[in-house]
Amino acid sequence: MKTPRPVLIAGGGIGGLSTAIALDRAGLEPHVLERSAFAEESGAGIQLGPNATRILRNLGVLDALLPQAFRPDAVWLFDGLSGKKLATVPLGEVAERRYGAPYITVHRADLHEALRIVATAGERIALTPDFAVAQVDHEDGVGVTSSGGETLQGTALVGADGLWSTVRNWVAPGAEPSFTGATAFRSLLPRTTLPVPFSAPIVGLWLGPRSHVVHYPVRGGAALNVVAVTESGHEEQGWNRSATRETVLGRFARWCDAPLGLLEAAPDWRAWSLFSLQPLPQWHRGRAVLLGDAAHPVLPYLAQGASLAIEDAAKLAALLGAARANPAVAYPAYETIRRRRARRVQQTSQRLGLTYHMGDALLGEVFRRSRNAILGLRDETATLRSFDWLYGGPDFEG
Numbered sequence: 001m002k003t004p005r006p007v008l009i010a011g012g013g014i015g016g017l018s019t020a021i022a023l024d025r026a027g028l029e030p031h032v033l034e035r036s037a038f039a040e041e042s043g044a045g046i047q048l049g050p051n052a053t054r055i056l057r058n059l060g061v062l063d064a065l066l067p068q069a070f071r072p073d074a075v076w077l078f079d080g081l082s083g084k085k086l087a088t089v090p091l092g093e094v095a096e097r098r099y100g101a102p103y104i105t106v107h108r109a110d111l112h113e114a115l116r117i118v119a120t121a122g123e124r125i126a127l128t129p130d131f132a133v134a135q136v137d138h139e140d141g142v143g144v145t146s147s148g149g150e151t152l153q154g155t156a157l158v159g160a161d162g163l164w165s166t167v168r169n170w171v172a173p174g175a176e177p178s179f180t181g182a183t184a185f186r187s188l189l190p191r192t193t194l195p196v197p198f199s200a201p202i203v204g205l206w207l208g209p210r211s212h213v214v215h216y217p218v219r220g221g222a223a224l225n226v227v228a229v230t231e232s233g234h235e236e237q238g239w240n241r242s243a244t245r246e247t248v249l250g251r252f253a254r255w256c257d258a259p260l261g262l263l264e265a266a267p268d269w270r271a272w273s274l275f276s277l278q279p280l281p282q283w284h285r286g287r288a289v290l291l292g293d294a295a296h297p298v299l300p301y302l303a304q305g306a307s308l309a310i311e312d313a314a315k316l317a318a319l320l321g322a323a324r325a326n327p328a329v330a331y332p333a334y335e336t337i338r339r340r341r342a343r344r345v346q347q348t349s350q351r352l353g354l355t356y357h358m359g360d361a362l363l364g365e366v367f368r369r370s371r372n373a374i375l376g377l378r379d380e381t382a383t384l385r386s387f388d389w390l391y392g393g394p395d396f397e398g
Helices: 014-025 050-058 062-068 092-099 108-120 166-171 245-250 257-265 305-322 327-356 361-377 380-385
Strands: 007-010 030-033 045-048 074-079 085-090 104-107 126-128 133-137 142-146 151-154 156-159 178-190 202-208 211-218 223-230 241-243 269-276 288-290
Touching (some): 007 014, 007 142, 014 108, 045 108, 045 305, 050 092, 050 305, 062 104, 062 108, 074 361, 085 092, 104 211, 104 223, 142 156, 156 166, 245 257, 245 269, 305 327
Parallel strands (some): 030 126, 074 202, 156 288
Antiparallel strands (some): 074 085, 133 142, 142 151, 178 223, 178 269, 202 211, 211 223, 241 269
């Protein structure tokens, strides 16, 4: 009897491990190929909306993650120049009742470890470290060759290998990310030593000219993740390079004392350049398909990059399971559904970035004051309802 070939997954990050767990639940045999040792070492935080935590619960991951997660009560919006609080968007119990799943903030390493633990316990899941996919071969099913020359064959290939995807180079040759001109800086601080509002159980969002700052608790509330984004910097691949405090503070010289004090208190900074990708002509070719940042990187202004990858994983696994791992049936349906969803998230994120960064030059200052006034007039629950399409309300685009 011929041994069935596995579904190969290039990339053992959030998208790849979520896909493996979902495929295992669908009765298929996933084999994850990770270029490193399945260890997440970055100091980044992640916000996960109910659209993602609902899926993680179904996959058996949420229970493993919650002890290290934090459930913020709300989002507080501030003007970064004046320090004025502009608006509140309720989260916590309000959002969980509305969407049936929690809004949480986590350290990326904690999420990755929870996924790894569940994947390791999977009945049919194989995890291979130190396998960097360098080449795709489609003459006999689908195969991949590592940078070390090892070759593996599968019935399907999922490219979950991130922004600089090798699999994408084969699926959509010539598609390359482009630098947006913006840079994100991140740091992690002990939360117990910080004053309000930084010690409050909230996601804080400070808006400024061509820049913004966001902060939220991680590590069960013990630490505060801080991200400062500016429309400046130079193009460089990777998202874990070092940055000096002077470089970060220089981008926020006009800001008020409270957020400046937070930035000054950060012990160290890491930086990454923000890239975008034009919509691909196709997400699949032959027996290979893309998901997450390999298919549709999204700018961080809506905090949905990880959540979209988790959504992709669940939908692709369901379709492959129903099609008995037949890509010709599953892939077109997956791309049709997920392309529409990803594009809406990308466009919304881009619009929010423009809104966050108003205030540069004279006309920008007029827009900034108008934005602040409008935010102050909006009803809190109405603002939350405006995200029903994203977090799982009646207009949810699965």
